[in-house]
Amino acid sequence: MFSLLFDWWPVIAAALAAWLIAKIVQNDVMSPLAKIPGPWCFLQRRFDMVIGIVCEDAPHRFLRQYHKYGPIFRLDSDSVIVADVEAVRLLHSSNRFRKAEHYKAMEFHQDNIFSTRDVDYHRKMIRVVGPTFSNSSINGMEAMIYETGVEKLLDKVEKFATSSDTFDILQYITYMTLDIIGKVVFDSSFDLLLAEKVEEAEPPVIKWLREVSALGMLRYVLGPLCNRWVFPSHFASDKSLIEFARNAVRKCEEKAGQAAQESTQKTILYQLIKAEDPETGERLTEDQLIAESVIQIMAGTDTVALTTTWTLHLLLENPHTYQLLVKELCVALPDRNARVTHSQLKSLPYLNAVLYESMRILPVTASGNPKQMPPGGETICGHHIPEKYVVYPMTYIVHRMKEVYGPDPEEFRPGRWIDASAEQLDLMRRMFLGFSLGSRACVGQTLAWVELRLALATLLRRFDFHVPDDAKVDMTPVLQFTLRPRARQFLVKAEPRAM
Numbered sequence: 001m002f003s004l005l006f007d008w009w010p011v012i013a014a015a016l017a018a019w020l021i022a023k024i025v026q027n028d029v030m031s032p033l034a035k036i037p038g039p040w041c042f043l044q045r046r047f048d049m050v051i052g053i054v055c056e057d058a059p060h061r062f063l064r065q066y067h068k069y070g071p072i073f074r075l076d077s078d079s080v081i082v083a084d085v086e087a088v089r090l091l092h093s094s095n096r097f098r099k100a101e102h103y104k105a106m107e108f109h110q111d112n113i114f115s116t117r118d119v120d121y122h123r124k125m126i127r128v129v130g131p132t133f134s135n136s137s138i139n140g141m142e143a144m145i146y147e148t149g150v151e152k153l154l155d156k157v158e159k160f161a162t163s164s165d166t167f168d169i170l171q172y173i174t175y176m177t178l179d180i181i182g183k184v185v186f187d188s189s190f191d192l193l194l195a196e197k198v199e200e201a202e203p204p205v206i207k208w209l210r211e212v213s214a215l216g217m218l219r220y221v222l223g224p225l226c227n228r229w230v231f232p233s234h235f236a237s238d239k240s241l242i243e244f245a246r247n248a249v250r251k252c253e254e255k256a257g258q259a260a261q262e263s264t265q266k267t268i269l270y271q272l273i274k275a276e277d278p279e280t281g282e283r284l285t286e287d288q289l290i291a292e293s294v295i296q297i298m299a300g301t302d303t304v305a306l307t308t309t310w311t312l313h314l315l316l317e318n319p320h321t322y323q324l325l326v327k328e329l330c331v332a333l334p335d336r337n338a339r340v341t342h343s344q345l346k347s348l349p350y351l352n353a354v355l356y357e358s359m360r361i362l363p364v365t366a367s368g369n370p371k372q373m374p375p376g377g378e379t380i381c382g383h384h385i386p387e388k389y390v391v392y393p394m395t396y397i398v399h400r401m402k403e404v405y406g407p408d409p410e411e412f413r414p415g416r417w418i419d420a421s422a423e424q425l426d427l428m429r430r431m432f433l434g435f436s437l438g439s440r441a442c443v444g445q446t447l448a449w450v451e452l453r454l455a456l457a458t459l460l461r462r463f464d465f466h467v468p469d470d471a472k473v474d475m476t477p478v479l480q481f482t483l484r485p486r487a488r489q490f491l492v493k494a495e496p497r498a499m
């Protein structure tokens with residue numbers, strides 16, 4: 001075998017060289033993207049992407065390229081990254097720029113409001129699903145959000161404060177978001193916060209979500225190689241999650257057939273079962289109900305948990321900012337133990353500034369929302385990008401544009417959302433991709449804001465947090481589907497705040 005290779009090596013080397021030259025000509029010389037700056041060769045671009053995925057540091061890697069190449073640069077043979085005001089505005093301005101094929105990874109059970117690339121199907125889903133996330137609908141859920149999630153989280157932290165134990169607050173905030181989603185979507189909390197002790201084994205719903213989101217990416221990257229023989233546990237989790245949602249849908253359908261309690265009528269699934277498309281009068285099928293409720297668990301738990309955790313982390317890293325927020329909260333909520341309502345919080349300037357700033361600097365959806373170019377292509381940053389090529393307005397980079405956020409974009413400075421001129425603030429808001437923009441913006445953002453404000457404000461009003469020296473963990477932000485701490489935990493101590 002080796003002697004054969006040895007005899008034929010000049011031929012093999014020549015064939016490899018010919019292949020490489022042909023690929024370089026195709027991808028780097030003849031490509032319609034050839035004039036766009038970026039790493040010089042397709043191999044280097046592919047290498048950067050693979051290393052970014054393996055080391056989970058893609059956002060930092062591509063930020064360095066932005067500093068080197070400017071507002072548009074090549075990501076792969078058919079895709080570019082942009083961080084430019086006009087381009088971001090254009091890409092979110094109309095349905096001409098559809099979601100890229102990557103969103104197939106978000107199809108759970110079937111196409112859903114998040115994954116769909118079909119503009120008409122999306123419009124229909126917005127007509128039916130949108131009202132369940134309206135202000136009045138979410139206001140009706142506030143008591144459930146508080147009692148099922150926020151209050152139970154406070155009880156948990158109180159116990160750790162009393163025992164002076166160090167604990168992983170990311171874990172408990174994640175439990176809170178899951179218990180809330182369970183309650184507001186299915187009328188049944190997962191009761192993760194009620195467990196006395198943290199079990200050694202991961203709670204089933206957490207395992208399902210972890211494996212099902214990984215499965216989405218694996219399917220996209222590996223195609224047919226991603227099957228139930230290679231990833232049996234992931235496929236089992238997928239089945240369990242769908243079965244869980246199917247049972248919940250059937251239970252809720254039964255309740256909807258009888259005289260359901262008022263609190264049940266407020267839940268998202270109940271509203272979806274009753275909802276009719278105002279244009280056609282159609283209702284959602286059982287399969288659509290399953291798919292929509294699954295995507296709400298997938299999209300509405302980690303995002304809120306990580307945003308709350310990152311905000312707490314950034315505050316503890318910046319004691320002056322932390323004190324300013326605590327001061328605002330102590331004035332607005334004079335009684336440490338009184339129940340807090342969202343209306344007391346929603347206009348607090350510093351609380352809102354802190355949350356915007358945290359989502360700006362550490363956006364959980366850091367990679368942004370890739371858009372496919374329409375028929376005829378489009379000119380972006382002076383370059384023609386052909387039909388079906390993909391453009392990424394990468395959130396992590398857009399949120400660090402000096403022309404939008406000022407000369408210190410790497411600083412966590414909530415004050416920028418308060419002291420900016422009206423014109424600057426308008427630009428900052430229009431470039432804020434934390435919840436995305438336009439017709440594909442986050443449909444659950446009203447719910448997210450209620451959870452974020454209630455959780456952060458009540459935690460900080462009631463407790464003083466710090467990171468003990470002997471419990472420091474690696475909080476480097478890494479991209480694993482969402483932006484999370486490398487340690488996958490955030491260890492803190494809490495003390496009851498003096499009245």
Ligand code: HEM
Nearest residue numbers: 114296299300303304307365369434435436442443444448
């Ligand atoms: C802090 C929390 C949250 C953040 C930062 C966030 C962020 C986002 C972003 C950036 C998008 C656009 C993604 C893309 O196009 O690739 C999105 C879409 C979406 N989000 Fe959220 N989200 C949050 C909470 C929630 C919650 C609580 C729910 C529901 C329970 C939810 C449900 C959805 C859905 C269904 C979509 C798809 C909307 C569509 O395409 O029409 N999200 N979210």
